[in-house]
Amino acid sequence: MKRWENIYKPLPAIGFLAFLILFWEIIARITEIPTYILPMPTDIVRALSQNAALLFLHSQATLLAALSGLGIAVVLSVVIAYVMDKIEIIKKMFYPLLVISQTIPIIAIAPIMIIWFGFGYLPKILTVVLVCFFPLTVSITEGLKKVEKEDIEVLKVIGAKTRQIFWHIQLPAILPFFFSGLKISVTYSVMAAVIGEWLGGNRGIGVFMIRSMHTYNISNLFSAILVVVVLSVILFKVTEFISWLVMPWERKEES
Amino acid sequence: MDGYVLQLKNIKKSYGELEVLEDINLEVKQGEFVTLLGPSGSGKSTIFRIITNLTQPEQGLVSITPNKSEQNQRIAYMPQKDTLLPWKQLIDNIALPLIIKGEDKHKARQTVRTMMKTFGLEGFESYYPNQLSGGMKQRAALMRTFLTDSDLMLLDEPFASLDAITRTNLQEWLLGVWQQFERSVLFITHSIEEAIYLSDRIYVLSSQPGQIVLSLPITIERPRDLSVMTSPEFNQYRDILYKTLRENSYDQ
Numbered sequence: 001m002k003r004w005e006n007i008y009k010p011l012p013a014i015g016f017l018a019f020l021i022l023f024w025e026i027i028a029r030i031t032e033i034p035t036y037i038l039p040m041p042t043d044i045v046r047a048l049s050q051n052a053a054l055l056f057l058h059s060q061a062t063l064l065a066a067l068s069g070l071g072i073a074v075v076l077s078v079v080i081a082y083v084m085d086k087i088e089i090i091k092k093m094f095y096p097l098l099v100i101s102q103t104i105p106i107i108a109i110a111p112i113m114i115i116w117f118g119f120g121y122l123p124k125i126l127t128v129v130l131v132c133f134f135p136l137t138v139s140i141t142e143g144l145k146k147v148e149k150e151d152i153e154v155l156k157v158i159g160a161k162t163r164q165i166f167w168h169i170q171l172p173a174i175l176p177f178f179f180s181g182l183k184i185s186v187t188y189s190v191m192a193a194v195i196g197e198w199l200g201g202n203r204g205i206g207v208f209m210i211r212s213m214h215t216y217n218i219s220n221l222f223s224a225i226l227v228v229v230v231l232s233v234i235l236f237k238v239t240e241f242i243s244w245l246v247m248p249w250e251r252k253e254e255s
Numbered sequence: 256m257d258g259y260v261l262q263l264k265n266i267k268k269s270y271g272e273l274e275v276l277e278d279i280n281l282e283v284k285q286g287e288f289v290t291l292l293g294p295s296g297s298g299k300s301t302i303f304r305i306i307t308n309l310t311q312p313e314q315g316l317v318s319i320t321p322n323k324s325e326q327n328q329r330i331a332y333m334p335q336k337d338t339l340l341p342w343k344q345l346i347d348n349i350a351l352p353l354i355i356k357g358e359d360k361h362k363a364r365q366t367v368r369t370m371m372k373t374f375g376l377e378g379f380e381s382y383y384p385n386q387l388s389g390g391m392k393q394r395a396a397l398m399r400t401f402l403t404d405s406d407l408m409l410l411d412e413p414f415a416s417l418d419a420i421t422r423t424n425l426q427e428w429l430l431g432v433w434q435q436f437e438r439s440v441l442f443i444t445h446s447i448e449e450a451i452y453l454s455d456r457i458y459v460l461s462s463q464p465g466q467i468v469l470s471l472p473i474t475i476e477r478p479r480d481l482s483v484m485t486s487p488e489f490n491q492y493r494d495i496l497y498k499t500l501r502e503n504s505y506d507q
Contacts, residue, residue: 150336157307157332158403160355168351172342249342249383 069128124196143177266315293460
């Protein structure tokens, strides 16, 4: 029964999407809007298959920027959240600024990154770090705040060192919070890398998009969007799987 | 300190304006089961926090006989709140004191495994705490406390959240393991019957500020079983304790 439900759960969404695509195809065909304004879904599929090799190459660059940025953001946010939790004054100094910094649109930061760091991977990675860092830090800080005081006390009484308290209590306690932050960050990471690529460079889905834009190849643009969506969804699902893997105690009872 | 594992002298503690403890003197002898009996708000848990050095008294002296083998002072402490870690399997939760001490994980698990039966937890090694009943969780928490390498065990109302039947079973079981492992216990409860049934000696605390108003030795012969609860002796103790508690607790 359970399995049956799991397979058929996304059916309504898929059905609706199929209907929208069909509708789009029909409208585009009968109105004869030029392809460079509104391509038909079949045009987009064609563009996708024609550019498959190229898109694959560009995806690799985008993924590389997204994942390395994400990795740096993870390490940075764990360290900063831990230090803020440990030392009250640092939190008071840092946390409000952190929140305010998030009101700066990333699209405004990215050009500065390019000027400072050129057209290579670095500015893209830094853009990703800036975007992903915030949701992670906030959720980890939240998690550390919720660690049970008594749990830590019991360990202190039996002689645990700070390092042991971190490994046995704080780290596992923040995992659920960490992963809910990571699920947000991971979808942002692809987007941030693409924004970084828009502004310059010679590899990446964002670069491919800018080139397609300059040649009015809107079918290619749509195929690039499709790739971004697929990449984001894959990363999201992988994150979900990892969280399932590392937190066996959070799994729902099976049976 | 001839035969004492714990002595408190003239302990005084207040939180801001509020006086919590006033002139507390108590002692626990080697192998003794001592109970702190008092109404809620009498500062019983604060005494534990002082003994474990989680909070400092304004006045007074805490002396704990150090373990012969250890430099570091460890105390086996079980707080009122359930502190089994939800992310650790039962066996690793219980092995925690051994792991903290620096024992290798495999060896620690082995030690725990051989003792699971004594504590009635055999077969549940790989369960997570949220899969277990309240009684089993308390037994596991007690087992973890027993595994802390310390002569003195501090138990803060370990059975308060359990239903009557489970509670009675666990009291009986606790007496069994206590005798088997020959530890000194300082036990907190607000239940008169529980105190008499388990203890060698009972300190009665008054409420706000907590003061020791009675130190009552319980001479009911051991090993005790549940039938002692209906004996005339037991009733006499109960009358004394009940009267003392009534006279020394004020409703706020």
